[in-house]
Amino acid sequence: MDRWIHPKARIGDGVKIGLFTVIEEGAVLGDNVTVGNHVTIHADTIIGAGTTIADQAVVGRWPRPAQTSTVQVDTALSPLSLGEGCTIGTHAVLYRGSRIGAEVLVADHAFVREQCLIGDRVLIGRGVAVENRVEIGSCTKIQTNAYITAHTRLEEQVFIAPGVTTTNDNYMGRTEERFRHVKGPTVKRGARVGGGAILLPGVVIAEESFIAAGAVVHRDTEAATVYAGVPAKPLRRVPEGEMRGS
Structure with missing residues (x-):
């Protein structure tokens, strides 16, 4: 088996999915989404039409802080939502509970934590760390x-x-x-x-x-x-x- 797609995931028309990719229950991929190799798309994640996700990205994961961390995880976090036409780079990690607008670039090795609100046409460069509860305006x-x-x-x-x-x-x-x-x-x-x-x-x-x-x-x-x-x-x-x- 060269990939695994949960039967309850919804896959739009024209979607391309690479090798050894996992798409969990309830994930929604819009039309003409391209997913690279070794990508993990976690449960309930919503991916807008025309989005490209590069190899080995992790999309929609739950936060898991250290035992000594003061961060409290909200067990009711909403699914990660990506707007249309986004580009997600290799090894990028996007957490559950954030909402990302249209035509956003999250470059290689960048991450976006939970409960972030990101507008349209935002550029998040290589290796950028966006922690939790951050707001980023369009452009x-x-x-x-x-x-x-x-x-x-x-x-x-x-x-x-x-x-x-x-x-x-x-x-x-x-x-x-x-x-x-x-x-x-x-x-x-x-x-x-x-x-x-x-x-x-x-x-x-x-x-x-x-x-x-x-x-x-x-x-x-x-x-x-x-x-x-x-x-x-x-x-x-x-x-x-x-x-x-x-």
């Missing part, structure tokens, strides 16, 4: 090896450069007090964050802000302003020609 781009921590919100048309790190816990895992304050950054519409920058817990990056490479942002920024340094400080206004829609 946002997240480049290679960025880390998007839990409880982060990225609005529409945000740019996150390679190696950016977001954080959500000023207590770094100690004291019960931290649970009242865990919060990731909010990056507003059209803002850009340069390579290797670090956004500290709860900061708000205002619309059209430009965060220079290597900056450490510990306070909220002002709109359409360039920030650089450790800690980040305002330098000048963003040039008019770089503004969204100019």
